[in-house]
Amino acid sequence: MQKLLSKLRRCINDYKLIDENDKIAVGLSGGKDSLTLLQLLKAYQRFSPEKFDIIAITLDTGNGADFKPLVDMCNNLDIEYHIIKTDINEIVFNIRKEKNPCSLCAKMRRGALNDTAKQLGCTKVALGHNKNDAIETLLMSMFYEGRVSCFLPKTYLSRIDITVIRPMLYINEREINSLARKRNFPIVKNPCPADGNTKRQFMKELTYNLEKDFPNLEDRLLGCLTNTKQLQIWEKPSNNEETGDRN
Structure with a gap:
């Protein structure tokens, strides 16, 4: 727990989250990521130089999940908890019948979460993305979209005046799994039809396999996202440069 707290604090300080x-x-x-984030933020709150409040929000997408264990956990942590009912599952799978549902589902969940947080007077929304999530997102953007891109540790959403933060980006998924087992976190099974059958899952397995041949691969790939001074990408010259026009 202390090791993960140290990494959480370093990420918070590095990006002023x-x-x-x-x-x-x-x-x-x-899931294990969001449960770990809640536990770590609650622990960090006790010694943080900044005073802040925490609430928890769960979106009930209509897939039949049982959130009673989360209610009990939040009560034990003395954290205000809200379960918001939505029709996301109905829209994505029954009305739209999306063949690739993850993108639309994620977009709708983000919108519902951010809007709810704003209505409840929050200034920030904290998400449980970890180091492996960042690496997988980077590789997915390169392999499937032909671009170098990843979500940011801190993103201000001007439309609703709220900031999204990701304090666990220095924490490895294996560390989260270990903590969740040791603390016996009340993980809620995801009954989503697409669970475990996604491009992200494929990329996760690929990175695990590559690390067998390339030790410390995850740290090197994470370094690519922070090493902005040595970013070298091809940039085509402008028309002025091509014609020799110095005006």
């Missing part, structure tokens, strides 16, 4: 008097909504899906 928390300000004085913030009210932070943790997106609590019931």
Whole structure:
């Protein structure tokens, strides 16, 4: 726990993720990542130089999940908890009948979470993305979209005046799995039809396999996202440069 707290604090400090008097909504899906984030932020709150409040928000997408264990956990942590009912599952799978549902589902969940957080007076939304999530996103953008891109540790959403933060980006998925087992976190099974059968799952397995041949691959790939001074990409000259026009 202390090792993970140290990494959480370093990420918060490096990217100035928390300000004085913030009210932070943790997106609590019931998975190991969001449960770990909630536990770590609650522990960090006790010694943080900035005073901040925490609430937890779970989106009930209509897939029949049982959130009672999350209610009990939030009660034990003395954290305000909200379960928001949505029709996301109905829209994605029955009305739209999406062949590739993850993108639309994620977009709708982000919108519902951010809007709910704003309505509850929050200044920030904290998401449980970890180091491996960042690496997988980077590789997916390169392999499937032909671009170098990844989500940011901190993103301000001007439309609704709220900031999204990701404090666990220095924490490895294996560390999260270990903590979840040791603390017996009440993980809520995801009954989503697409669970485990996605491009992201493929990329996760690929990176694990590559690391067998390339030790410390994850740290090197994460370094690519922070090494902005040595970013060298091809840039085509402008028309002025091509014609020799110096005006």
